[in-house]
Amino acid sequence: MAVMEAPVEAAEGEQSGAQSTLKRLFKIKGVVIGTVIVAFLAAGAIFAPWIAPYDPIAISRNEQLVPPSAKHILGTDQLGRDVLSRLLFGSRLSLIVGFVSVAIGGGAGVVLGLISGFAGGWVDAVISGLVDIMLAFPGLLLALVIIIWLGPGLMNVMVAVGIGNTPRWARLVRSTVLSIKETDFVTAAKAAGATDARIMFRHILGNVLAPIIVFTTLGVGGSILSAASLGYLGLGAQPPTPEWGLMLSESRAFIRVCWWAATFPGLAIMASVLSVNLIGDGLRDTLDPRLRGKLS
């Protein structure tokens, strides 16, 4: 976003590269807002057992569908469970799911992309073909197909979302590798007798780090969203887990009389996705403005 563009400082003095990047990064409003929200969510997740006013899965028969009040700040759901407490415990799950699925998808995708871009020839043809096939499944569909195979459950959602993200990672890394492969420093490394593995992981990987960092951040948001969607469809976490997507689907039937039980989990999902995306956008503009069109 143009309003958030940071001016590039002309004189960087004795600052290290990383320091000046960080400094430029935090001049972007979105990054600051995003970081604050993430810090807030992370604090909620870490301290949930201490700050949550109630047990997230304790059913209370005489307190069903209580609107937000001093006693229950965000109200209670159809089983009398405190919505705020469930949200706090749910933030643990969402953050974990976000990071683990990105680790799975990113790990696999980076390795596949590196090999495919670096090796070329039939190896590249096979991997790219596979990536093309996987990319033909729109949106959630690939994760859905994998869930059929693994069965429902939170753990399986992480794997499914991770694998679902892999092809996009592989494609990104491959295209970056292809452009870096032809540069002089790679030729120089080759001439100096470096092994393929060394060139791949030391010289090339180091230079594709910028897009990888950006993609990781943006990927966390997307993964949280996908995992919540699967939870909503009943294919993710199972009751009574306080997973945000599941919370929403459980309270759907009561929405007419109990707007709060469906509204707050949705806001929580949106806030967490928004915060990591804001940071991701900022990172993209700071680290590698060329990626603008490519990673949005």
Next chain:
Amino acid sequence: MRGYIVRKLLLAVPVLLGVSLLVFLVLHFLPVDPVRELVMQHQTGTAPTIEGALTDAEIEALRHQLGLDRPLYIQFGRFVWNALHGDFGTSWRTKRTVMTMIAKNAPYTIELSLAGMAISIVLGVVLGVIAAVKEHTWIDTISMILAVGGVCAPSFWLGLMLMLLFGLKLGWLPPIGAGSWKHLVLPAFTMGIGGAAMVARLTRSSLLEVMRQEYIVTARSKGLAERLVVFKHAMRNAMIPVITVVGLSLGHMLGGSVIVENVFGRPGLGRIAVDAINEKDYPVVQVTVLMMAVSYVLANLLVDICYGLLDPRIRYK
């Protein structure tokens, strides 16, 4: 141009075959025995009997009858061959052919996707152009805040909120179901808003980039009205990246239909896919998933062809 289209079509064939193979293999290697599953589902349909009602020999006979004892490549070949002839098998649950189920449900999904796409294009382009023309003003800031929010809002939540506000509280539109155009409005907006947000951001940045080019300066210095400069000169080039996203957003629509149909209780392909997954009705899963993937590939093909039409340079690469 014809050569370009043919080349693109030929490139799509292996992808389509690969997609079919992947779906086929996923279901083939499921840890359930389709024949026993079929027998069980058949029995629970009439009277609850124990699974052992059929002897092993009878089960093997059934397996042979269904062709499931043949080698894998023959089964896959037969699946593709039958599919090409419009025979997609029979649902284990409803006992109807999958083709009838698809024919009955696909129109709802197509209608929803097209309406959603129209909303995302119109809303997105309008918002993006306004933001770009009014760069650095509060209008720009607000449009972009809306766009960033729109990308992050989960569609199932957005749908429920729209349903709550316009369907239940205000009573303007029917909250659930399908049939009339009124039933289509809320689901279509739910579906389109995410895409609109993406299109808006991209239109803005792409238009701003084009507006800095020299030929725009030329157009301006000729004394052309700003409106003409933007719409006649800049938009044509600015739309190329936008078209890519629109093509991709069709994929989001098809994948998103799974969620939106569930939220609004609409019939459709996404709905039967999820129901079939929950009910372990694998022939139906196979075909619906395949249908969505195939339409996505075809949509991308269409986008590629549009590229070629818009930008002659791309045809000869």
